[in-house]
Amino acid sequence: MTDPAPSLLDRHARGWALASTALALLPLLLQLPSVLAATIAGVALLTAVVSRRGLLPVTVRLLLVLAMLALIYVQMGIRPGRDTGCALLAAMLAIKSSELHTLRDARSLLGFALFAPFAAFLLDQGPLTTLLATLAGACALLSLQRLAQVEGQSPTPALRMQVQGVLRLLLIGLPLAMATFWLFPRLSQPLWGLPDRAVSRPGLSDSMEPGQWLDLMADDTPALRAQFHGPVPAAEQRYWRGPVMTHFDGRSWIRDRRNEERAPVPVQAGAQRWNYTIDYEPTDRRQLVALDLPGSAPAGARLTADYSLVSDRPLASLSRWTLQSAPPQVFAASLSPWQRQLSLQLPEGFNPRTAALARQWRAEAGNDDAALVRRSLDWIRAEFAYSLDAELPGRNAVDEFLFDQKIGFCEHFSSAFVVLMRNAGVPARVVTGFAGGVRNPIGNYWVVRRMDAHAWAEVWLPGRGWVRVDPTAAVAPERIYDTLEDRLGAEAGGMQGAWLQTGQAMDWLRRGWNEMVLSFDATRQQQLLRPLGMPDLSPAQLISSLVVIALLALGAMAWVLARGERERDPLLRAWHRLGRRYAKQGLAREPSEPAMEWARRVDARRSDPALLALSQRFVHARYAGTHVDHASLLADLRRHRPSSGATP
Template sequence: MADLPASLLAPATRRWTLASGALALLPLLLQLPPLLAGVFAVVAVITALASGPRVLPVPVRVLLVLGMLAAVYWQLGARPGRDTGCALLAAMLALKPSELRSLRDARSLLGFALFAPFAAFLLDQGPLTMGLAVLAALATLLTLQRLARAEGGAPNAPLRGQLRGVGRLLALGLPLALAAFWLFPRLSEPLWGLPERAVGKPGLSDSMDPSEWLDLMADDAPALRVTFFGAVPAPEQRYWRGPVMTHFDGRRWERDPYSDRRPPAPVTRAAPQWEYQIDYEPTDRRQLVALDLPLHAPAGAMLGADYSLRSTQSLSSLTRWRLQSAPAARYIEPLTTFQRQVALQLPPGFNPRTAALARQWRQDAGDNDAAIVSRALEWVRSTFAYTLSTEAPGRDSVDEFLFDQQAGYCQHFSSSFVVLMRNAGIPARVVTGFAGGQRNPYGGYFVVRRMDAHAWAEVWLPQRGWVRVDPTAAVAPERIYDTLEDRLGSGAGTTLEGRWLQLGQVGDFLRRGWNDLVLSFDANRQQQLLRPLGVDKLEPAQLIGIFIAFAGAALGWMAWLLARGERERDPLLRAWHRLGRRYARHDLAREPAETATDWAQRVHRQRPDPALISLSQRFVQARYAGAKLDPSLVRDLHRHRPSTGATS
């Protein structure tokens, strides 16, 4: 038997379907590269406008597919990853309106569109993505209601009634979903991992090339949020230590890959000691930061010989770390011969003018290493300028910076300073990380942004060990010409800018609350769920028992809500059924096949009740004969009680 032709979509229903699909696609587009998202959005709009009752020709669709695949390759390359898969999903959804003709096509489009907000969670789990996903789900449910009514030939209900129906569906599933989120036992380690992103988010890496740092420093997105417990370090002490670079090839600095295999050098600590918590934003890398110097590595991280922290897992999602740090008063053990060689390593034949100047300074200072360091800082203070507008470095990049340009940003200063020190025979290395942090007045925590990325130097001085030296900070204020704050706009200028800054702080405070409530809720926090009630830690059996209890209650709620069925929506029918239950308690229940009028007459014969006869006639007229509902009927049904045998 041939299939019946599918019903074509009405124009209004088609618009609802397209709008719901676009709303579902939006959170995914916001997580893709802007240019790629723009291409997909344009293709989706063109496809929706150009298609209708007729399907787009196959050659046109093939050209659009090839064009979007080329855009994906252009922006993300050939490397597979989470963002590549999400981009391909977005491309498919952008073309889906080209075959939107029937009710079946509309349901198919909406079903596929719901994958988009869930795919967006692979790239971002923030409140904006969640809010847009919820709106997309609500719009999809409303549209599916319209499709069901269109298929049955029923007129569309008012929007208020449609929203009530969607609310009923949410009330059915939300309690069980919340019970599963908060109480279903979580594993401390996932059974599987997500693939890396084809294009990683900016973050600290195991190498430093000045040409690669501007992308990181030009990003004002938060890199981490810090909450201090007790003393708060002064601004000049807020150096967030990351990867330490020791190997230099003339242009690029790289971290010692064997640092994690050696224990940290023993040090004596100075006061004060800081205890704090870091909420680290995703970077798809493993480099962590801590205040100089961390006392020990937290669970899930390793502390290298140079006191740099590294996570054992990729930081592809929000992570939380509890740390303690205290500055080093003195390194106990001297450098070994091998360590000194590593800290003095330089490529031969590079930067001859820097080498000649360092030899001259060494001859002038004798054995006084501290004097050479002071002389270099004084040179920076009196001559050099800070700017982001720098020329591309040549072969002898340090010579060009120190003697020709004499202007740059922190990577130029730290790299050139370390090369100068090494040429003078002073062990030195580059430390990368972040510097500073802005306090959020609403949450009392500090926000360190990616634009706070910084590089400084450490030199080895006799009787002290490794000492932090920040040559960038030595630049005189009057020679700071071009900063990131200038390029991105400072919130301290006009009143309008100040208000935007204040609004941004409120937004970040809300984002941190979302991170604290949802994203950082892991197995450890789940086990401490009842700590306010005096239960320090929930054992797995206890957690399973609590989950079963709450899940059972949620399922009972679902069963009760479903059992109400039509009665919940029709107050007249609900009042009539309540009336029937009152008579059932007197052994006068209505039989399943008995009409309302027959039942009332039977009751009247056994127990004279003219009022029941009248109510049954009014009910039948309102329910089945299409008569206008008298508001007093529902009230009279609620008030009526079975007679005691006498005529009522």
């Protein structure tokens, strides 16, 4: 016995399958590098068009696979990671339409396509990704309905009716999904970690190299959002401290990892205190930032000897931290011999002109370290300029910057200043992080973007300890204390002002999504009922609540589905609604009572000839197979109301 021939796709069913696949692929492509995403989208479109008349030869498909693998290698390298795996999935899905010929192929394509929005959640859990994933799932259900109708050779309902059916399915499953989200016990730490990304998100690193920050400073996406609980620091105090660089090899500054094991040095804090909460965007690294200086480390992080914060695990998802900071009065009143040596370290044979100038200044200033700092800042303020277009330096980078170029950005200023101070015998180091931030008036919080990345210096002065010195602020204070948004907020009008307000509203919505969804961790789950005055929920109570709600939801789903199966016919649904209107007046139809018998009983109790006529038409249409205008009958059933005649 031979197998039946596979059912071929018609033009409409193929279009539905391809549209659903494209919609499922979209949220994943939005998370990949733009060149790679555009190429994959182009290949997907070309493959769908070329394979419209038949299957592509095996050789062509094999060449497509090899070409896509080569493209991913060129864009991401050989390093495995989440985005590499997602790129492979997107590439294979793009050429999957080359095998689209039968109904079975279409179902296989749709099943494969639904992995794409789930993979997108490995890279981003924002509202746009969620919305696109939901739309992709709904479109896939519509496509599967279409395939079932083609296979059963049944008439295709109107699109509006199909959409209503899919929405009904989604609404039926929504209570169970919401109960699982709110009540399924969450782990404070994952059982396993996600692999790192091959193409890391822009973020602060434990090293600073020439030109390394250009991509970061061109990225206007948020790095963190801060909510202050009480006083807000002034612009000159909004320095967000990150990794501290102490080792210099002549080209790059590197953080001393040994400081992570050492205890923080003593600090005498000032009277001012800032209490705040930050929502830190994912970076796949461990470096955190805090307002300069943090008083202690929050749970899940540790404070290094140089007062940098390091997370216990990679920051692969949005994280929330509650912190307190205060400006220091005395920061490390004394330096141990190894600390002084570390803060004066310089490589041999680099930057001879800088070393000669520093020795000259030291001879002229004597033991006054503060005078050396002031003289350096006066020089920078008088002769230097700020620009992101500075040339990449050669071997003696500091000499070239100080004596030849005299133009650069914070990376150049901080590095050159620290090298100059060390050559003069002043302990100094580079501090990286962010500077500034823009207040969003809608939510009264501050947004610090990745483009606000900044590097400054700290010098050690007798009696004061480590003191922050920002040579970039000496030449370009607007870079630190002012932003484009600040200037627009003061003078913008028309389209600029409207655009700024729209951006603020969108960021406020994104922050709300982060607050309600992405920051809902194990601690917040256990505190779910605190607003009602109830104690924290234990994992056992969460599971019990979830089981009860799940059983109720499943029971409701079964009832709705069974009721829908019983009342699939719109005429029958309209007839039952008509019966419920009469039941409210004490004239309900008995379960075993025929339609005409019930209509006659109602007419006998109160004159209702319209009901008799409607019942007769309904019986003929439903049971006798008589040709009846269904649309007119359906409208009359929905419109009819019980007569107002008195009951005898």
